[in-house]
Amino acid sequence: MHNEIVMAGFGGQGVLLIGKMLAYAGMNAGNEVTWMPSYGPEMRGGTCNCTVVLSNHPIGSPISKRPHALIALNLPSLDKFEDAVRPGGIIVVNTSLINRLPKRTDVTVVPVPANEIAVELGSAKAANMVALGAFLGASGLVDEEGVEGVLVEAFPNRQKLIELNQKALRRGFEIGQAHAAAVAAG
Amino acid sequence: MAKKLMKGCEAIGEAAIHAGCRLFFGYPITPQNEIPEYMSARLPQVGGTFVQAESEVAASNMLYGAAGAGCRVFTSSSSPGISLMQEGLSYIAAAELPVVVVNIMRGGPGLGGILPSQSDYFQATKGGGHGDYRVLVLAPSTVQEAADLVIDAFDLADEYRNPVMILGDGLIGQMMEPVEFKKEIKPEDLPEKPWATTGRAGRQQNIINSLYLDPEQLEAHNWDLHRKYQRMAKEVGYEAFNTDGGCDVLIVAYGTVARIAKTAIDLAREKGLKIGLFRPITLYPYPSDALLKTAEGAKAVLVSELSTGQMVEDVRAAIAGRKPVHFYGRVGGMVMGPEDLVEQAEKLVAVPA
Numbered sequence: 253m254h255n256e257i258v259m260a261g262f263g264g265q266g267v268l269l270i271g272k273m274l275a276y277a278g279m280n281a282g283n284e285v286t287w288m289p290s291y292g293p294e295m296r297g298g299t300c301n302c303t304v305v306l307s308n309h310p311i312g313s314p315i316s317k318r319p320h321a322l323i324a325l326n327l328p329s330l331d332k333f334e335d336a337v338r339p340g341g342i343i344v345v346n347t348s349l350i351n352r353l354p355k356r357t358d359v360t361v362v363p364v365p366a367n368e369i370a371v372e373l374g375s376a377k378a379a380n381m382v383a384l385g386a387f388l389g390a391s392g393l394v395d396e397e398g399v400e401g402v403l404v405e406a407f408p409n410r411q412k413l414i415e416l417n418q419k420a421l422r423r424g425f426e427i428g429q430a431h432a433a434a435v436a437a438g
Numbered sequence: 439m440a441k442k443l444m445k446g447c448e449a450i451g452e453a454a455i456h457a458g459c460r461l462f463f464g465y466p467i468t469p470q471n472e473i474p475e476y477m478s479a480r481l482p483q484v485g486g487t488f489v490q491a492e493s494e495v496a497a498s499n500m501l502y503g504a505a506g507a508g509c510r511v512f513t514s515s516s517s518p519g520i521s522l523m524q525e526g527l528s529y530i531a532a533a534e535l536p537v538v539v540v541n542i543m544r545g546g547p548g549l550g551g552i553l554p555s556q557s558d559y560f561q562a563t564k565g566g567g568h569g570d571y572r573v574l575v576l577a578p579s580t581v582q583e584a585a586d587l588v589i590d591a592f593d594l595a596d597e598y599r600n601p602v603m604i605l606g607d608g609l610i611g612q613m614m615e616p617v618e619f620k621k622e623i624k625p626e627d628l629p630e631k632p633w634a635t636t637g638r639a640g641r642q643q644n645i646i647n648s649l650y651l652d653p654e655q656l657e658a659h660n661w662d663l664h665r666k667y668q669r670m671a672k673e674v675g676y677e678a679f680n681t682d683g684g685c686d687v688l689i690v691a692y693g694t695v696a697r698i699a700k701t702a703i704d705l706a707r708e709k710g711l712k713i714g715l716f717r718p719i720t721l722y723p724y725p726s727d728a729l730l731k732t733a734e735g736a737k738a739v740l741v742s743e744l745s746t747g748q749m750v751e752d753v754r755a756a757i758a759g760r761k762p763v764h765f766y767g768r769v770g771g772m773v774m775g776p777e778d779l780v781e782q783a784e785k786l787v788a789v790p791a
Contacts (some may be wrong), residue, residue: 287615287616291552293552
């Protein structure tokens with residue numbers, strides 16, 4: 253098992269946080285993991301991305317030119333990384349902010365209105381969790397409980413936040429899982 | 439202690455605390471700001487002191503003073519800031535004081551950029567400041583190794599009474615990986631430093647100085663330092679990977695590039711090409727003998743760095759013309775991918791038509 257996942261969006265969308273959660277969950281499940289943020293000069297509201305590598309053997313490069321999956325939270329992210337995703341990979345598209353679907357036909361595309369769902373659940377800020385959930389549901393890479401466990405560590409004593417994020421993760425997970433099942437069924 | 443996911447910079451800071459260091463003097467610069475940030479939060483919790491100096495020059499001289507007083511002390515910076523610290527480091531090397539300096543390299547020269555680079559190899563391994571001196575240089579390639587080497591660095595600095603530099607780059611500093619701290623040293627358990635200026639009461643005066651106006655004395659001092667650097671040769675560290683039974687191409691790389699080379703080894707294997715890796719962990723002293731021995735089993739040697747070619751000079755000196763030595767570098771913050779290394783290696787084994 254070796255997976256390279258790029259998560260990208262605007263600064264403030266919580267891209268780095270979902271990357272860390274994925275890395276933590278991967279580590280807790282016994283995998284080798286790396287988390288690498290983009291740290292180039294950016295203005296407030298500019299783009300932001302990170303790469304998580306999960307593997308069952310020691311990880312060489314923590315950066316990826318050909319990721320297995322992309323979680324795109326905004327349009328510039330999809331524009332930038334769509335072509336890089338490996339054939340057979342996964343692209344999660346936040347359709348709340350991205351008004352087009354990927355042109356690629358050789359990857360599994362998981363459209364998810366992450367912001368709308370998050371608002372419905374109580375806060376637009378949880379859109380990142382919906383998108384992460386959708387990726388987990390579609391990929392089956394790390395089980396959802398593993399990531400939920402990390403939430404408790406990430407927000408100690410913040411019960412309300414944990415609950416909101418759990419709900420967001422679960423909704424995303426269901427969408428991703430249903431989508432993957434539909435794709436598998438043809 | 440369970441494994442924790444930490445940024446390289448944070449792991450370096452925590453490792454210093456585990457090594458019993460309670461003093462940090464520094465000045466912010468990207469991409470290593472997480473080190474001073476971490477120390478500013480952690481040191482007060484453990485009874486230590488964090489000072490943001492007015493400049494890197496000041497920070498390096500604060501190091502000089504604290505080390506002279508016998509304290510474990512460290513600083514961190516990135517390339518342009520390390521250049522500014524060279525005044526203090528030269529004095530510290532001359533006065534034979536133990537300090538640990540972390541350089542999270544960024545692209546240069548000048549202010550350059552903030553992305554990963556390995557272009558300070560010459561500065562780190564050939565002295566850095568003025569005068570005939572060397573610092574012991576350790577180059578981690580994982581976050582765990584960065585933490586382990588920081589702890590070793592404090593012990594080595596004390597043993598040789600010499601600056602020890604951890605040479606990383608933006609990638610090692612910014613990346614998160616699982617890390618665990620295997621030992622914790624309490625400051626009160628550290629060995630005495632009888633040479634330190636701790637107050638004269640009841641003993642002979644200790645003097646810490648780098649000024650020798652008598653040329654005979656200065657010459658003797660210089661040769662003393664030289665012999666000390668030769669004694670450091672026993673600290674050489676390296677990793678030879680996938681080299682048993684020889685290889686088509688031996689990549690020589692350290693730090694970040696060595697990690698990328700390991701992925702290249704896997705990619706090349708699928709193509710039927712055997713790439714080996716020789717990874718120096720100590721850059722000074724340089725593991726020349728081990729490199730020569732490993733290179734004997736290789737058809738060609740490819741040195742790869744995030745520079746236009748610095749370590750390659752030490753590799754050529756070690757191999758002394760016995761094998762062809764080729765070079766491939768990326769600079770300015772650009773980082774090669776594993777595919778690029780495989781492509782370079784393939785060129786070296788291609789049989790001319």
